[in-house]
Amino acid sequence: MKSSYDWPAAAEPPALELGEIHLWRVKVPDEGNVPTDWLGFLTAEERDRVARKRIPVDARRTLTSRACLRLLLGMYVGRSPEQIALEATPEGKPILRGQGEPDRIEFNVSHSAEWVILGFSRGPALGLDVECHRELEFDDLVTGFFSPIERKAWASLPLTNRCEAFFAAWTRKEAYLKALGVGLAKSLDSFSVSLGAGSSGKLVWCADHPRAPQTWHFVSIDPAPGYAGALALDYSSKTLRTFSFHAPGG
Ligand SMILES: CC(C)(COP(=O)(O)OP(=O)(O)OC[C@H]1O[C@@H](n2cnc3c(N)ncnc32)[C@H](O)[C@@H]1OP(=O)(O)O)[C@@H](O)C(=O)NCCC(=O)NCCS
Known part of the structure; x- marks a missing residue:
């Protein structure tokens, strides 16, 4: 797509x-x-x-x-x-x-x-999330909310790619929760998404649904310059x- x-x-x-x-x-x-x-x-x-x-x-x-x-x-x-x-x-x-x-x-x-x-x-069901790029304490948010797999991927990213990668991952995580309809009742570190800011993304791991990564994936959405977005689909x-x-x- x-x-x-x-x-x-x-x-x-x-x-x-x-x-x-x-x-x-x-x-x-x-x-x-x-x-x-x-x-x-x-x-x-x-x-x-x-x-x-x-x-x-x-x-x-x-x-x-x-x-x-x-x-x-x-x-x-x-x-x-x-x-x-x-x-x-x-x-x-x-x-x-x-x-x-x-x-x-x-x-x-x-x-x-x-x-x-x-x-x-x-x-x-589908899930959508869009975020306006803005300055945030990325390292603190990654430490506080991302899974161990995501934290490791984050640590290996060049500093120049981090803002884009953060919003790509964050919108994928929110879009997945919104497709499931669970909101923040599901812990954000109980599943992992890919961090690359390309046109698509993957669900890499999900603690309570080990087979979910076989079907769930993300399409990156570009609603306007300066925004990141993701569509989650299974x-x-x-x-x-x-x-x-x-x-x-x-
Ligand atoms: C409500 C939530 C599902 C999404 O919130 P959000 O990312 O702040 O807001 P979004 O604009 O993406 O989504 C809001 C819309 O999601 C929909 N929505 C609300 N609860 C939902 C749920 N459980 N599942 C799916 N969609 C939901 C509603 O249509 C809502 O829009 P409306 O109020 O105009 O009807 C929830 O995940 C949440 O509260 N997230 C907060 C995340 C956060 O703390 N982010 C900090 C970023 S650093």
Whole structure:
């Protein structure tokens, strides 16, 4: 599968075929450019979540994420954004209520700084994570959260490759947890991912699922310069299609 900066603009999705994955990126609108109908798509609880964000860009990112999830899911399943019945698993993963086969749709969302990324497939589950590159205490985070295999790989990396390798590994780890739907209930050092910042990555080891590395793998996503992203899958997808969402009214 490919990964590139080529995310052509689209206002609605093409048909989502079995075996395809559609990834959408949405730029968080500047103040004054947020479509006026977005807030109205949300439930009272979701609107409260937006209102509780103290920093304006955080509120706009939360609103963008949920409004665009509702808009896109609505287009995939033929409902209006307000009719999309979302619920969360006990671990917090949003799912679409009342889905039956064969039209079942899987999705996952991630956001960082100015971008929201949304992924859709006809199943099985997928996991997404995106992070804006920024200065962090990489060594401390690797020591605190990475597995022994990852720590060894990290120590052998040239200093100049470390920022890119950190975000490649970190987004793979988060994407794996998000595909499983377990969030941080699963310890980050109980599995290992490859650290190389190439177009794909591997699950190298998983303590409680020794066979998981046979199927789980990662596709690197480049939503925009200065960002790293990963898509976690436990099956081979023939086609990954990427789009920039131009929401109606946006
Ligand atoms: C919630 C979590 C699943 C991802 O958090 P995150 O990386 O901070 O945030 P992302 O933007 O990638 O993902 C948030 C989205 O994941 C989805 N999500 C929430 N819980 C989820 C779960 N258990 N499984 C899958 N997806 C989940 C939601 O759609 C959420 O978006 P929304 O709130 O707009 O609906 C969890 O792994 C977490 O809390 N991570 C924190 C990681 C951390 O401490 N990082 C420090 C980096 S140095």
